[in-house]
Amino acid sequence: AQSVTQLGSHVSVSEGALVLLRCNYSSSVPPYLFWYVQYPNQGLQLLLKYTTGATLVKGINGFEAEFKKSETSFHLTKPSAHMSDAAEYFCAVIVIQGAQKLVFGQGTRLTINP
């Protein structure tokens, strides 16, 4: 069963506009949550992670995400989009089945319009 769902396979915003990428997780998993970014022909780079503590997590490149247990959400935001933000973004959770593994959402491709 999928443990994380990303809403919207494609998101397009104008340069300078707010970026909002949505991620919901199934409540049966531990709340170890991650956002990764993937540029074309590259591997995945960690943007930010939530494990415990403060629910608002700040990451690299001006991104942040808020863990909301009541909504089982971990949406990614950035106040002002830059052309260099164009990439694919993956939300992921750690699932423990014997040993742990990362389970990824389907990804959201972010396009930035000039």
Add this chain to the structure above:
Amino acid sequence: KAGVTQTPRYLIKTRGQQVTLSCSPISGHRSVSWYQQTPGQGLQFLFEYFSETQRNKGNFPGRFSGRQFSNSRSEMNVSTLELGDSALYLCASSAGALNTEAFFGQGTRLTVV
């Protein structure tokens, strides 16, 4: 500190052949995981090795196998290649403890013709 190194970056193989991909984790990391990325299925977990032992395995056929050496380097092997095995294969290394960050390599792009 060197990152995760995957070799080769690109590979073209013929149906029925076998292939071996290599991953060198970050120094000191003992956990190596492998993922398959395709446009249709997204990122799917293949298996994870820790200190030369397979700790976890995804839902892939037995044609997909792996191993880890004493220096934590890992290889994955796919035998009897099928067209559907064409994908980007990503390796990730971590210290191995729960919720620690996984660092990814740039991947090996395998094309089966």
